[in-house]
Amino acid sequence: MKETVVEDPKGTEPRAGAKGRKAGGDIAVPQLGLVGMLRWAWRQLTSMRTALLLLLLLAVAAVPGSLFPQRSSAPSEVTQYLKDNPASGPVMDWFKLFDVYSSPWFAAIYLLLFTSLIGCVLPRAKIHWKAMRSAPPRTPKRLSRLAEYGTVTIPAGSGIDAATAVKDAAAILKSRRYRVDLRDLDTDRPSVGAEIGFMKEVGNLLFHTAMIGVLAAIAFSGLFGYSGQRVLVEGETFVNTLTSYDTFTPGANFSDDRLVPYSAQLDRLVVKYDRSTEAHYGQPLDFNATLTVKDGPGAEAETKTLKVNEPVSIGGTNMYLVGNGYAPVVTVKDGDGNIAFQGPVITIPTDGAYTSLMVIKVPDAQPNQLGFVGFFLPTALIDDKGVAFGSDPDPFNPQLNLNAYTGDLGLDNGVPRNVYTLDTSAMKEINSRNVDAGGIVLAPGQSYTLPGNNGTISFDGIKRFAALDIRHDPGQGMVLVFALLALAGLMASLFLNRRRVWIRTGNHPDGRTMVEFGLLARGEDHRLAGEYDALNKALHAKWLVPMEADGQNGEQTSTTDSALGVTAASKDQ
Amino acid sequence: MSEINEGFALLSEQLMLVAGMAYAVAVCAYVWDLVTFSSAVKKGLATAPGTAQQGGSPENGAVLAGVGARSAAGQDLGVGPQDRGVRPSSKTHEGSDGVTAGDSMRYGKEKRVVARVAVALTVVAAVVQGIAVVLRGLAAGRVPWGNMYEFCTTGSFAVAVVFLLVLTRRDLRFLGTFVIGLVLVMIVAAHVSFWTPVGHLVPALQSYWLIIHVSIAVLSSAFFTITFAMSVLQLFQARREASIALGKPDKAPVMRLVPNALSLENLSYRINGIAFVGWTLTLMFGSIWAEKAWGRFWGWDTKEVWTFVIWVVYAGYLHARATKGWTGTRAAWLSIVGYLCVVFNFTIVNVYFSGLHSYAGVGG
Ligand code: HEM
Numbered sequence: 001m002k003e004t005v006v007e008d009p010k011g012t013e014p015r016a017g018a019k020g021r022k023a024g025g026d027i028a029v030p031q032l033g034l035v036g037m038l039r040w041a042w043r044q045l046t047s048m049r050t051a052l053l054l055l056l057l058l059a060v061a062a063v064p065g066s067l068f069p070q071r072s073s074a075p076s077e078v079t080q081y082l083k084d085n086p087a088s089g090p091v092m093d094w095f096k097l098f099d100v101y102s103s104p105w106f107a108a109i110y111l112l113l114f115t116s117l118i119g120c121v122l123p124r125a126k127i128h129w130k131a132m133r134s135a136p137p138r139t140p141k142r143l144s145r146l147a148e149y150g151t152v153t154i155p156a157g158s159g160i161d162a163a164t165a166v167k168d169a170a171a172i173l174k175s176r177r178y179r180v181d182l183r184d185l186d187t188d189r190p191s192v193g194a195e196i197g198f199m200k201e202v203g204n205l206l207f208h209t210a211m212i213g214v215l216a217a218i219a220f221s222g223l224f225g226y227s228g229q230r231v232l233v234e235g236e237t238f239v240n241t242l243t244s245y246d247t248f249t250p251g252a253n254f255s256d257d258r259l260v261p262y263s264a265q266l267d268r269l270v271v272k273y274d275r276s277t278e279a280h281y282g283q284p285l286d287f288n289a290t291l292t293v294k295d296g297p298g299a300e301a302e303t304k305t306l307k308v309n310e311p312v313s314i315g316g317t318n319m320y321l322v323g324n325g326y327a328p329v330v331t332v333k334d335g336d337g338n339i340a341f342q343g344p345v346i347t348i349p350t351d352g353a354y355t356s357l358m359v360i361k362v363p364d365a366q367p368n369q370l371g372f373v374g375f376f377l378p379t380a381l382i383d384d385k386g387v388a389f390g391s392d393p394d395p396f397n398p399q400l401n402l403n404a405y406t407g408d409l410g411l412d413n414g415v416p417r418n419v420y421t422l423d424t425s426a427m428k429e430i431n432s433r434n435v436d437a438g439g440i441v442l443a444p445g446q447s448y449t450l451p452g453n454n455g456t457i458s459f460d461g462i463k464r465f466a467a468l469d470i471r472h473d474p475g476q477g478m479v480l481v482f483a484l485l486a487l488a489g490l491m492a493s494l495f496l497n498r499r500r501v502w503i504r505t506g507n508h509p510d511g512r513t514m515v516e517f518g519l520l521a522r523g524e525d526h527r528l529a530g531e532y533d534a535l536n537k538a539l540h541a542k543w544l545v546p547m548e549a550d551g552q553n554g555e556q557t558s559t560t561d562s563a564l565g566v567t568a569a570s571k572d573q
Numbered sequence: 574m575s576e577i578n579e580g581f582a583l584l585s586e587q588l589m590l591v592a593g594m595a596y597a598v599a600v601c602a603y604v605w606d607l608v609t610f611s612s613a614v615k616k617g618l619a620t621a622p623g624t625a626q627q628g629g630s631p632e633n634g635a636v637l638a639g640v641g642a643r644s645a646a647g648q649d650l651g652v653g654p655q656d657r658g659v660r661p662s663s664k665t666h667e668g669s670d671g672v673t674a675g676d677s678m679r680y681g682k683e684k685r686v687v688a689r690v691a692v693a694l695t696v697v698a699a700v701v702q703g704i705a706v707v708l709r710g711l712a713a714g715r716v717p718w719g720n721m722y723e724f725c726t727t728g729s730f731a732v733a734v735v736f737l738l739v740l741t742r743r744d745l746r747f748l749g750t751f752v753i754g755l756v757l758v759m760i761v762a763a764h765v766s767f768w769t770p771v772g773h774l775v776p777a778l779q780s781y782w783l784i785i786h787v788s789i790a791v792l793s794s795a796f797f798t799i800t801f802a803m804s805v806l807q808l809f810q811a812r813r814e815a816s817i818a819l820g821k822p823d824k825a826p827v828m829r830l831v832p833n834a835l836s837l838e839n840l841s842y843r844i845n846g847i848a849f850v851g852w853t854l855t856l857m858f859g860s861i862w863a864e865k866a867w868g869r870f871w872g873w874d875t876k877e878v879w880t881f882v883i884w885v886v887y888a889g890y891l892h893a894r895a896t897k898g899w900t901g902t903r904a905a906w907l908s909i910v911g912y913l914c915v916v917f918n919f920t921i922v923n924v925y926f927s928g929l930h931s932y933a934g935v936g937g
Binding site: 048049051052055056058059062063065066070072073100101218227274276277279280283284285286287307308309310311318320322469471473476479480483484486487490491494495524526 | 576579770771773777779839843846847849853854861862866873882885888893894922
């Protein structure tokens with residue numbers, strides 16, 4: 001028997017290569033040997049189902065990182081979690097649940113996924129490359145089996161024979177941007193095959209390839225980028241050298257000479273709070289830092305404004321305003337009357353009223369080292385128990401509330417200490433609510449004499465500080481480019497349609513010229529019916545055939561269909 | 574920074590409540606439409622030719638079985654070469670076949686008066702809600718999406734508008750109960766759980782990226798809401814079709830209003846495709862904004878994690894539609910899971926998870 005249908009009308013023809021068909025997933029694994037096994041594994045890995053499962057696995061694997069604190073973003077919370085869960089914590093840590101996104105198992109999933117992706121894209125690209133350069137497939141014998149089918153009957157005496165008609169049809173398809181191929185011109189059943197929408201598959205390939213690009217660009221950033229933090233008090237200057245950073249995270253390929261030695265001085269930080277509504281009274285509205293920057297030593301000074309959402313870019317880095325607070329200026333004189341400490345003290349705001357934790361360590365104090373722990377309150381009120389509390393973020397009634405200690409600060413034995421906590425285990429409390437001397441309460445300009453001839457502390461004034469993130473990320477531009485490419489590819493892939501059209505003509509013995517045409521979608525195509533209508537109209541218009549003369553989409557075409565059937569049959573047998 | 578207009582804010586909240594009530598009535602009408610239709614179907618069955626003769630039920634079953642078999646054959650087309658799934662792109666059936674509505678989802682000739690009333694009420698409610706949303710924006714002097722209350726009210730407005738827009742092209746009135754029901758839930762949640770007095774934006778949100786990123790996120794979520802409802806119906810319809818094909822009696826005649834499972838799947842695939850592009854943009858714009866605000870475009874902040882998870886789940890959904898054995902029911906489940914992630918991201922993550930995105934404005 002001759003083949004009757006060249007193309008399956010539902011568009012189920014092989015897409016991913018004929019090779020794949022033989023190795024269909026349901027076949028039992030024969031004895032293959034090592035190479036065969038590897039080939040089999042590769043085929044499994046690059047199958048659609050594996051890709052899908054890996055995608056779903058990736059989604060599931062990303063979730064724990066949102067449930068448990070992560071070292072990368074909240075290291076102190078991780079420490080706290082480990083302290084609170086001494087039994088389960090270390091086990092979870094072993095499973096990298098606090099470093100999900102840099103864990104080997106997370107990496108394994110996405111690396112497998114991308115391997116699968118490459119294994120998927122390459123053969124598809126090859127197939128599509130060939131498809132784009134080959135003629136549209138041969139015309140099916142029975143066009144009426146296609147998803148959309150129609151006919152046009154050109155009346156006798158119009159002077160348009162089958163050959164002219166098919167050329168006209170080809171011209172129409174060409175003007176609709178189809179790629180066309182005329183065939184069987186020398187027979188009595190000439191036809192034209194046409195195809196459109198190659199960009200759909202190109203888009204799909206572009207999307208998947210660009211995803212690889214995104215990953216690569218992110219990896220590149222990790223190698224060559226760096227980031228650091230610096231807290232800067234009003235009046236202080238930051239110079240972009242390693243020693244100026246409070247914390248610094250270099251990429252794997254970082255070297256010192258990548259730092260451009262620019263400088264930035266924080267002139268002032270102005271904070272505005274909402275005073276117009278009762279509901280949000282005291283909510284911050286604007287943080288505005290004024291910087292004086294120099295591109296390098298001896299360069300021209302320039303004034304820049306740094307705000308949240310508006311980073312300042314300088315020397316290949318971006319500088320971000322990520323935090324702020326108060327830095328009360330304090331002078332501590334020791335028992336000998338010498339200035340042992342003087343300057344702004346960075347505090348840690350703990351609430352919306354900027355109730356700020358404060359620690360002062362005075363290792364140079366003689367004869368005893370001094371330490372202070374307490375609060376800075378921008379606007380202090382006293383509650384009914386006599387305890388001061390902060391009630392507003394603006395410094396309307398600033399106050400220092402401190403406890404004082406003497407003794408060994410523990411700074412000399414080489415153990416790293418957090419500057420924001422004071423270890424009082426080896427120290428003696430000399431000022432607090434628990435001892436007779438009471439706590440230290442200071443307003444700006446006031447001074448306090450410590451008991452036991454330990455010196456004085458004075459509160460000289462208030463400055464603000466800005467917490468800055470400084471980043472150099474050479475890969476992020478590339479990430480953006482690849483993301484945009486992926487987006488373009490995605491849209492092409494989702495919204496374009498790939499379809500084929502065949503038009504066949506024939507001369508009827510009674511002088512009429514019969515034209516039949518069929519449309520076939522490859523993949524999803526809800527606009528195929530619309531394309532049918534447009535084509536139908538164009539063909540009728542071309543040959544000045546009134547539209548009503550023919551049936552719609554094969555409904556009343558039995559006469560013309562059978563008429564053509566006669567000629568087709570006579571030709572085939 | 575402009576002054577807060579408390580008068581507008583109050584009016585906005587009152588109008589929001591009015592809209593909520595109108596939606597509530599509309600939902601009742603949608604339900605009533607389904608109920609009246611279903612009882613009409615039952616009556617219609619009583620006079621169907623099959624039951625005119627005694628013992629007509631087996632014959633009736635056979636007829637239905639025939640229909641079911643045809644659509645079952647349609648489902649089999651989900652098998653392609655290698656392991657690719659292929660969905661038929663041609664029509665399943667144009668008009669109603671007695672078991673399910675036609676896949677064209679165009680408005681039929683018969684008048685569903687109650688459904689018309691429901692849609693009219695929805696339009697009225699949406700207009701009132703639109704005014705409320707605009708007033709909220711005017712009251713604050715900024716876009717009305719800066720906290721959970723506003724995400725909810727503006728988001729539900731977007732869902733209603735998207736639904737009405739889709740209605741102009743396809744007869745999806747059978748979805749009204751579910752979609753407008755969800756709108757109602759969102760308004761109630763906004764009012765009861767998320768209410769926040771109108772105020773200025775905290776500095777972290779003062780960026781034009783708020784306008785771009787959040788609006789597109791809300792819009793994509795609105796599309797996902799509609800496909801969620803369709804996927805749920807698809808699951809029901811698929812079970813019903815299968816049981817009818819086995820000759821069992823039709824237990825839910827109301828589902829005759831609903832197109833067959835395959836056409837529901839095809840349409841929700843198209844809508845999900847649009848929504849997925851929207852979500853991709855949400856992700857990209859979010860990263861660009863994160864770069865501006867926090868100095869890195871991606872940091873696995875909880876909100877970022879969940880935006881990513883949603884994106885990957887829907888990417889999985891799009892893949893499922895092209896994977897043998899994963900089209901149809903499993904794809905519908907993925908669409909549902911994706912939407913549950915959207916809801917989770919919006920509610921639980923915003924309210925209970927700490928992170929850089931903690932500006933929900935709930936509880937202080
Ligand atoms: C990083 C992981 C991946 C992501 C995020 C992803 C995402 C997507 C998305 C969104 C689509 C739908 C849009 C379109 O048709 O282009 C799609 C389609 C597709 N993907 Fe992927 N994909 C990934 C990996 C893979 C892998 C590993 C394979 C191969 C095994 C693959 C094969 C395909 C195929 C064949 C289609 C076309 C489906 C169709 O014809 O409708 N993808 N992918």
